[in-house]
Amino acid sequence: MNDKFASWPHRVLAVVTGALRAITHLMLNIPERPMRWAQRVLGGQRIAWLFLTPNLIIFSLFTFLPILINFYYAVTGGVQLWPSERPFIGTENFQKLFACDNYFDYSTCDQDLFWRAIYNSMKFVSIQVVLMVLFSLITALVLNRKIVGRGFFRSVYFFPVLLSPVVVALVWRWILLRDGVLNAIIESMGGEKVLWLLDPSWSFFWVIFVTVWAQMGFYTLILLAGLQAIPRDVYEAAQMDRASPWRTFRKITLPLLMPNMIVVLALALIRAVQTFDEVFVLTGGGPGSATTFLVQYIYNTGFAQQIQRFGLAAAASLVLAVVLFILTMAQLRASRSKIDG
Amino acid sequence: MTHPRTSVARTPVGLIAFLFIIATALGCSKNDEKTASQPSNSTSPAAAASTPSSSPSGSAAELRMQCYGDGNECEVTRELLAGFEKKHPNIRVVVDVVPYKAILENLPIQLAAGEGPDMARVTDLGGLNKYYLDLRPHLKDPAYWEKNFGKTLDWYRAGRDDRGIYGLMTQLTVTGPIVNKTLFDQAGVAMPARGATWDDWVAATHKVAKATEVPFPMAMDRSGHRFAGLAISMGAKYFDADGNPAVVDDGFRNMAKKFIDWHKDGTMPKEIWGGSGGGQYRDGMKEFQNAHIVMLITGSWQIERLDKNVGDAFDWVAVPNPCGPAGCSGIPGGAGLVVFKHTKHPKEAALVLDYLAREEVHAEYMVRTANIPAHAAITEKGLDYKLSLAAKTSLNTFMGEVSGILPPAYVLQGYPYNRAIYNATVSRLGQSVAGELSVDNALKRITADINEAVKEAQRK
Structure with missing residues (x-):
């Protein structure tokens, strides 16, 4: 009787295993015949397109088509949303954007806020990306060493990446307000309040600081993976040759880490040009327009006003696309020459 | 193998x-x-016969209402609609509570795409006119609406020839200042009386701030609508004789200069107007509730929120609008519930608005939300607000301000592109407060921005 009860779960298990096996066979066998047929008809090379088709359809619908529509919007005017209702105005939107007496003085431009946004974006990108790569590299190098609490620190540096950009910006806003945590600390030590978000220079500094703080963990992780992939024996050989740590870093670590560095640089660059959410919540583009970047200009022009100038916003977004394209091409070229060289 | x-x-x-x-x-x-x-099954004749009344089309209708609230407006609307749904069991109204920003920025795009809710509580009353459903054919008694809401119905209309009824005014607002009375008492400074000028109030609030060590005497919501009240008191007309926008005149310029000076000399904190970019809205309620300012220029819609949030922390009161050479004007405004053309249930939606416009329902809504009614009969009879003494007094003060509103304020409120004027004002004066633009350059940019925006809006 005991045997009978003991074998009962085994029977259930056998039935479940059998059912799972049947389902697996089913899943494998259903596509097999059509696939064999497709391979026979299309040939080994062309069948790859068959697998790419679903993704290409989605990509065309949600990426290529919007790009084309964006081009169309950029050459039309008015406030109508439907493309068919929008009057064609040719290059008027671009002429408006580029109407300037002196490109180095944005106050002489028709669309002064557009040029201010361009200058702010360029300044932000050139400083933030350098700092981002530098700090990510230093952090990755430190976290790659055998230090006490390495696992803990790896988590700590990655933690801000897990937070929503809006949350990050809100937390820092509370810290940096006139009556925020930082000023409370300064006052408790006998200092005077600093208007961190009202002074253009300070607010620009904090925008860079907060974005580096929030995103650094992600890039650190990429570089850390690269560092761990470098074979130990290369370092051992360098040690035997009595190479100094700096020389080891310059001649071994940096060249072998270059592919990861290029990925980090490219990603950081693209993300910096696209910066919007953290800055929008942290400073709102202010004080005045001191931290208004190109994406916020596009948003303000196209969406945040009663008279929504989609055409002008689309033209500005094409300028942004050109900038991103040039940066990416330059990046690719640099990476190829580094890797080949 | x-x-x-x-x-x-x-x-x-x-x-x-x-x-x-x-x-x-x-x-x-x-x-x-x-x-x-x-x-x-649920709409079978038997089921319908057993209910007090069915929807006009005879089938179940679900209406979606997008609602933003300054205080408890959406909650009260939802509760009042329970009574409506009891009478009309086949009509269900889902109230989607959204932030004000969604009403300003997302709703127009939804509507332009032919999407969006059946109804919404909006403040851009004239600007969204092309999407409104004319309720007249569906209303039980359009004459009741004309009689009681006649003054504000024009705000929703496209022009002088448009006689449509498009929305129910859920809130009539007037801008004006509120002051921290406790600070005045502590400082031993007398509050300037009705008829006092802006300069009188600046002097008085400075004294109070100094005596009580409050950081700032005054603040104003970051809003071109709020600024317009001040500018109109200084003589700004906003429009030329043909009704075209002519925003920057002597009155506007004088107020703009005064306003920038107030930020330079520490009368107002730079955070509110200078701390953000573009036309973003920001109010000064946090600063006022934390007693960091003596006087806040805001409006009547904040009363319910103030009453709830300040409580016994300090005494506050609304005061009459300070005066300029042209008068002591605030600016009217408000929010209204409208039905959109694309709704599949126009009759049912009109039924909802007809219900909410009924005198007893509307009065209850106004009392519970502490808003000023636009309903003539209710205004005449008066309302017994369930509020603290300070809130009641303040509400009366704001209601008293309606008579002092100057004509350009009404014209501006009825102008369909008024938010383009407000946006340009906020964006450029904000830059000036932050020290990026001189007042003269800010004024030039305001004119250019408005002209460009209106030209774009009129391009066919």
Whole structure:
């Protein structure tokens, strides 16, 4: 009787295993015949397109088509949303954007806020990306060493990446307000309040600081993976040759880490040009327009006003696309020459 | 190496697969039939006969209402609609509470795409006119609406020839200042009386701030609408004789200069106007509630929120608008509930608005939300607000301000592109407060921005 009860779960298990096996066979066998047929008809090379088709359809619908529509919007005017209702105005939107007496003085431009946004974006990108790569590299190098609490620190540096950009910006806003945590600390030590978000220079500094703080963990992780992939024996050989740590870093670590560095640089660059959410919540583009970047200009022009100038916003977004394209091409070229060289 | 059972298993597995697919398909179609039959059961004649009243179309209707609240407006609307749904069990109104920003920025795009809710509580009353449903054919008594809401119905209309009824005013607002009375008492400074000028109030609040060590005497919401009240008091007309925008005149310029000076000399904190970019809205309620300012220029819609949030922390009160050379004007405004053309249930939506416009329902809404009614009969009879003494007094003060509103304020409120004027004002004066633009350059940019925006809006 005991045997009978003991074998009962085994029977259930056998039935479940059998059912799972049947389902697996089913899943494998259903596509097999059509696939064999497709391979026979299309040939080994062309069948790859068959697998790419679903993704290409989605990509065309949600990426290529919007790009084309964006081009169309950029050459039309008015406030109508439907493309068919929008009057064609040719290059008027671009002429408006580029109407300037002196490109180095944005106050002489028709669309002064557009040029201010361009200058702010360029300044932000050139400083933030350098700092981002530098700090990510230093952090990755430190976290790659055998230090006490390495696992803990790896988590700590990655933690801000897990937070929503809006949350990050809100937390820092509370810290940096006139009556925020930082000023409370300064006052408790006998200092005077600093208007961190009202002074253009300070607010620009904090925008860079907060974005580096929030995103650094992600890039650190990429570089850390690269560092761990470098074979130990290369370092051992360098040690035997009595190479100094700096020389080891310059001649071994940096060249072998270059592919990861290029990925980090490219990603950081693209993300910096696209910066919007953290800055929008942290400073709102202010004080005045001191931290208004190109994406916020596009948003303000196209969406945040009663008279929504989609055409002008689309033209500005094409300028942004050109900038991103040039940066990416330059990046690719640099990476190829580094890797080949 | 081939699995010995694969070839044997292939045929029965294929058969099982085929049967499984057929069975699933049959099962699904049966389920679909069940699901599809459910609504028709609920709207069967028997079911409809047993209810007090059905929807005009005779079938179930779900209406979506997008609602933002300054205080408890959406909650009260939802509660009042329970009474409506009891009478009309086939009509269900879903109130989607959204932030004000969604009403300003997302709703117009939804509407332009032919999407969006059936109804919404909006403040851009004239600007969204092309999407409104004319309620007249569906209202029980359009004359009741004309009689009681006649003064504000024009705000929703496209022009002088438009006689449509498009919305129910859920809030009539007047801008004006509120002051921290406790700080005045502590400082021993007398509050300037009705008729006092802006300069009188600046002097008085400075004294109070100094005596009580409050960081700032005054603040104003970051809003071109709020600024307009001050500018109109200084003589700004906003429009030329033909009704075209002519925003920057002497009155506007004088107020703009004064306003920038107030930020330079520490009368107002730079955070509110200078701390953000573009035309973003920001109010000064946090600063006022934390007693960091003596006087806040805001409006009547904040009373319910103030009453709830300040409580016994300090005494506050609304005071009459300070005066400029042209008068002591605030600016009217408000929010209204409108129905959009694309709704599939126009009759039902009109029924909802007709219900909410009923005198007893509307009065209850106004009392519970502490808003000023636009309903003539209710205004005449008066309302017994369930508020603290300070809130009641303040509400009366704001109501008293209606008589002092100067004509350009009404014209501006009825102008369909008024938010383009407000946006340019906020954006450029904000830059000036932050020290980026001189006042003269800010004024030039305001004119250019408005002209460009209006030209774009009129391009066909």
